[in-house]
Every structure is written in C-alpha cells, then in structure tokens.
Amino acid sequence: MMNHKEIDALLPAFVLGGLEPHERVEVHAHLAVCGACEKRLLGYRGVSTALLFSCEEREPRPELKAELMRRVRSRAQPSAPWWRAWTTSFGPWAGALAACAVLLWVWVGQRTPRAGAVAAKGEAPNLRLTLKSGRITQAGHVLQPGASLDWGSSMAATGGDAQIMVEKSAVLLLREGSQLGLSRDKGVFLADLPLGTLFSAVVPGTPFDVQAGSARVDAHGTLFLVRHIEDQKAYVCICRGSIGVHAPGFEREMTSSNDAQESGLNLDFSGAPTLAEDAKAAYYTDPEEDALKDALKDVMAASGSPSGGAGNKGGDKD
Amino acid sequence: MSEDDNASLLNAVALKRDLPAFEGLYDRHRRLVYGIACRMMGEGHEAEDVLQEVFLRVWERAGTYDATRGSAPAWLAVMTRSRCLDRLRQRSRRREQAVDNNILENNAPAGWVGADPEQGRILAEALKTLPKDQRVAVETVYFKGLTQLQTAQSLKLPLGTVKGRLRLAMDKLALALGAGRVQ
Numbered sequence: 001m002m003n004h005k006e007i008d009a010l011l012p013a014f015v016l017g018g019l020e021p022h023e024r025v026e027v028h029a030h031l032a033v034c035g036a037c038e039k040r041l042l043g044y045r046g047v048s049t050a051l052l053f054s055c056e057e058r059e060p061r062p063e064l065k066a067e068l069m070r071r072v073r074s075r076a077q078p079s080a081p082w083w084r085a086w087t088t089s090f091g092p093w094a095g096a097l098a099a100c101a102v103l104l105w106v107w108v109g110q111r112t113p114r115a116g117a118v119a120a121k122g123e124a125p126n127l128r129l130t131l132k133s134g135r136i137t138q139a140g141h142v143l144q145p146g147a148s149l150d151w152g153s154s155m156a157a158t159g160g161d162a163q164i165m166v167e168k169s170a171v172l173l174l175r176e177g178s179q180l181g182l183s184r185d186k187g188v189f190l191a192d193l194p195l196g197t198l199f200s201a202v203v204p205g206t207p208f209d210v211q212a213g214s215a216r217v218d219a220h221g222t223l224f225l226v227r228h229i230e231d232q233k234a235y236v237c238i239c240r241g242s243i244g245v246h247a248p249g250f251e252r253e254m255t256s257s258n259d260a261q262e263s264g265l266n267l268d269f270s271g272a273p274t275l276a277e278d279a280k281a282a283y284y285t286d287p288e289e290d291a292l293k294d295a296l297k298d299v300m301a302a303s304g305s306p307s308g309g310a311g312n313k314g315g316d317k318d
Numbered sequence: 319m320s321e322d323d324n325a326s327l328l329n330a331v332a333l334k335r336d337l338p339a340f341e342g343l344y345d346r347h348r349r350l351v352y353g354i355a356c357r358m359m360g361e362g363h364e365a366e367d368v369l370q371e372v373f374l375r376v377w378e379r380a381g382t383y384d385a386t387r388g389s390a391p392a393w394l395a396v397m398t399r400s401r402c403l404d405r406l407r408q409r410s411r412r413r414e415q416a417v418d419n420n421i422l423e424n425n426a427p428a429g430w431v432g433a434d435p436e437q438g439r440i441l442a443e444a445l446k447t448l449p450k451d452q453r454v455a456v457e458t459v460y461f462k463g464l465t466q467l468q469t470a471q472s473l474k475l476p477l478g479t480v481k482g483r484l485r486l487a488m489d490k491l492a493l494a495l496g497a498g499r500v501q
Contacts, residue, residue: 009481012488017403018459018466046437047491049388051460052395053438054445055357057349060369065344068370072340072377 002026007037015044324390325383332381340380343390344373350391350435351398358402358461368401375401391435406463437495444494452487455480 002010007030013019014027031038324346330339351372355365375397383393445453458469470480 009485012484013459013466013481015488016456016459016484017463018469018484020465020467043492044488046495047441047488048460049392049396050437050441050491050495051445051456052354052399053350053391053435054442055350055353055438057353058356058361060348060352060366064366064369065341065348068344068373069337069341071370071374072337075374075377 002030004030004034004037007034008040011037011040011044015041015048325385328376328380328383328390331377332383340373340377343376347391347394348373351394354395354398355402358399358463359405364405368398368405371401372398389435403463440494441491444491448487448490452483452490455483456487456491459484 007027010019010023010027014024019027031041324343327336327339327343327346330336331343348369352365352369355368355372359365359368372394376394383390445456448456454473455466455469458464458472459466464472466480466484467477469475470477473480
C-alpha cells in the first residue's frame with residue numbers, strides 16, 4: 001500500500017492516463033479517502049482537457065462530410081419500438097438476455113420454471129418478475145412499495161413488492177436491496193448497485209460478464225476500486241455510484257452518466273451504505289463470442305439448479 | 319460562435335433529429351476533432367475514421383451532452399481522445415487501459431469541466447514555454463497513450479526522470495491555467 005507522498009507523485013501521470021494498472025488501483029483507493037489529493041487532481045484535470053485544445057486544428061477532406069451525412073441520413077429512419085430495437089440489436093445475445101432474466105427470476109427467489117424454459121429459447125412473449133425487495137428508481141422518483149410506474153405498453157412495473165412484466169428480451173439485473181434502472185432506448189440497460197454490492201454473485205463462479213458477453217461495462221459517476229485484474233477480468237469494489245452495462249450492437253460506445261438522464265433515469269444513492277471492503281465484481285472480459293456461449297451454457301445450467309440463485313444472496317465474499 | 323448556439327444545435331439534434339443542426343455542429347467543430355485525431359493518430363485514414371466516429375456518436379448521443387459539465391467543444395474533444403485511445407489500445411492490445419479511460423471520461427466533473435478553447439490557447443502557449451524534455455514527456459503519455467514506464471523505456475530514460483518531468487510540467491501547466499498546485 002502506497003503512502004500519501006507516493007500517491008501524490010503519481011497524480012500527474014494518473015491524470016494523463018500514464019499509470020500502470022496496479023498504480024491506478026492504488027490511486028483510486030487513495031482518492032476515495034484523501035481530499036487533498038482529490039483537490040490536486042481537479043487542478044490537473046483542467047490541464048488534461050485543455051491539452052486537447054492545444055492541438056492544431058486541421059481541415060478534413062470535404063468528401064468526408066458528404067460521407068458522414070450519408071451515413072447519418074441512413075440512421076435517421078424512424079426507429080422501431082425500443083423493445084424491438086433491443087431484440088434486433090441483441091439478436092445474437094437474445095439467449096444471453098433471456099438467460100439473465102431467468103437468473104433474476106432465480107435470484108429474487110420467485111422462480112417459475114415454465115417462464116424460464118420459454119426464455120431460454122429467446123422467444124418468451126412475457127416474463128413476469130417479482131421484486132421482493134429493493135426500490136425502483138425512474139426519473140428521479142424512488143418508488144416505494146405500492147407505487148405504480150408505467151414504462152409504456154411493453155412494460156409495466158410497480159415498485160417494492162409489486163410486479164414487473166417484461167416483454168421479449170429485456171434484461172433486469174438486480175439484487176436484493178439494489179436499485180434497478182432500465183432504459184427504453186438504444187438498448188442500454190443499467191444496473192444500479194449500491195455500495196458493496198457483489199456484482200459477480202449472480203451464480204457462484206459465474207462472472208458478471210455473462211450478462212452481456214462482450215459488452216463493455218462503464219462507470220457512471222462511479223468511484224470504484226479495481227481489486228485485481230486476472231485473466232482479463234477486473235475485480236472491482238464499487239465505492240460510489242453505479243455501473244452501467246453496454247451491450248454490443250449500438251455503436252460500440254460507452255455509456256456516460258448522462259445516458260441515465262437521457263433515458264429518463266436518475267439514480268439515487270442517498271441511501272448507499274458504507275463501503276464493503278470485500279465486495280468485488282467482475283466486469284470485463286475478453287469479447288469472444290464462443291466463450292460467451294460456453295459461459296451461457298453454464299449459466300443456463302446453473303439457473304436451473306436450486307443452488308444457483310436465491311441461495312447466493314450473500315455473495316461470494318473473499 | 320457561442321456556447322448557447324452549440325447547446326441549441328445539440329438540442330435540435332437530440333430532440334428533433336435535425337440534420338441541418340447536425341451539419342452545423344460538424345461545420346463548427348470538424349477542425350477541432352480532426353486536429354486532435356491527427357495529433358493522436360497521425361494524418362490518414364485512422365484520423366478520418368475517428369472524425370466520422372465522433373460525429374456519428376454526436377448524432378446518436380447528442381442528448382447525453384450536459385452543459386453543466388462543460389462546453390460542447392470540450393465534450394467533443396474528450397470524446398475524440400477517447401476514440402483515439404481506443405484505437406491506440408487496439409494497436410497495442412492494452413485492453414486493461416480501457417477501464418481507466420472510462421473512468422476519466424465518465425467521471426466528467428473532474429474530467430472536462432471548465433476546459434474550453436480559450437484555455438486550450440493558454441495551454442498551447444504554456445506548452446511552448448516548457449523545456450522540451452518536459453513537453454515531450456507530457457505529450458508522449460497523453461497523446462500516444464503510453465504509461466510513464468513505457469514512456470521512460472521509449473525515451474530511454476530512468477522512470478524517476480520521467481516522473482519528475484511530468485510533475486514539473488503539470489505543475490507549470492496547471493499554474494498557467496490558474497489552477498496552481500494544491501499545497
């Protein structure tokens with residue numbers, strides 16, 4: 001563990017993106033507890049962005065504009081309903097998404113084998129999921145048990161103990177005590193996890209990446225510690241904020257914290273508990289489809305096992 | 319051009335899928351984006367690809383721009399660097415770096431608030447006043463996406479020397495921007 005002086009010496013390179021992974025881990029951990037370093041970082045980060053403006057402006061070839069506009073016009077067609085866009089976009093991942101829905105079912109302790117079996121085929125017209133606990137947050141309103149929430153014709157939900165109905169391959173990912181965010185556009189789905197949530201504890205031994213395979217997982221105003229990186233999986237501890245998951249197929253782009261606002265979704269962390277030191281999450285993996293399929297087989301098998309879900313609520317703490 | 323105009327154009331793109339507004343954004347900022355792309359990727363197809371990628375992202379995600387977090391040019395500039403780093407990482411297979419870049423981009427209050435083209439001009443001047451060795455260290459890390467260890471190896475210098483140069487350079491640049499060092 002580095003001391004304050006050692007971390008301070010790393011801040012310039014940290015801001016510039018010039019640290020080794022283990023150094024970044026140390027800096028992130030230190031920043032979570034050191035106001036002085038956080039302030040210094042703010043000063044440096046102004047430099048970081050301003051450096052970009054120091055680049056000499058260049059004029060691109062005029063033909064590039066015509067090409068860009070052609071591509072944009074092709075994207076400007078009326079879009080399908082959000083859930084259809086999901087299913088289309090997630091085509092190859094439909095099984096994965098359905099699998100996750102099954103997992104959730106198991107997770108919250110309200111398994112319905114028939115629904116899970118249909119979902120496994122990726123053709124389920126509806127899955128009925130029941131929240132036993134936790135809250136649903138949308139548009140800045142934390143819904144308490146009994147409150148109603150309308151997500152449109154394809155989805156209806158109520159908070160607390162009420163039900164969520166999902167059509168097609170929407171994915172809900174939540175744990176007992178967690179919040180849930182679900183966007184309606186562009187296939188983005190978010191899982192908002194409070195402090196210390198064990199993201200990897202869906203099924204013992206199954207990393208989080210089974211949720212979306214080659215998806216990138218991004219931080220949304222999040223402060224988290226990378227506990228270690230092993231076999232291209234980073235194990236992180238969520239300190240603050242949420243983590244959003246992006247499935248492939250939509251521009252291969254990251255989600256920023258603003259995406260939550262865009263999708264009418266605000267996340268509330270006011271009730272976040274203190275940092276659980278032993279929390280961890282696997283959130284990055286090699287985007288190999290074959291590997292995903294193999295992982296999904298395991299997940300599907302595990303979801304059909306009584307030991308795969310509800311029995312794991314405590315997570316697999318170190 | 320005013321920042322209000324930028325925000326209006328982005329709004330029009332986000333809410334109305336307004337092609338003329340999008341074209342206006344491209345006309346305003348193409349030189350900035352392409353300049354950064356050329357700086358990081360070198361002139362050629364990759365820089366042009368980044369230009370297209372960034373503006374396609376603008377088309378798809380104009381609604382994610384939050385004026386309270388910084389100017390539209392800053393948003394575009396950070397986005398451009400992020401796309402460039404993605405490509406540089408693909409070159410070098412430094413996948414783990416993605417984690418940290420995501421943090422830098424998405425923890426945006428620290429990432430790009432307050433930065434604007436005027437500050438860029440100030441910084442460009444400040445960069446010119448830096449000793450060459452310090453400037454090279456900063457530019458190698460920031461624009462080539464190398465770690466300070468890789469930079470030391472690349473420049474055939476001791477790691478401590480690179481660290482020292484980065485520290486001195488960043489302190490001077492922060493001072494030039496008025497941020498100064500936190501004591």
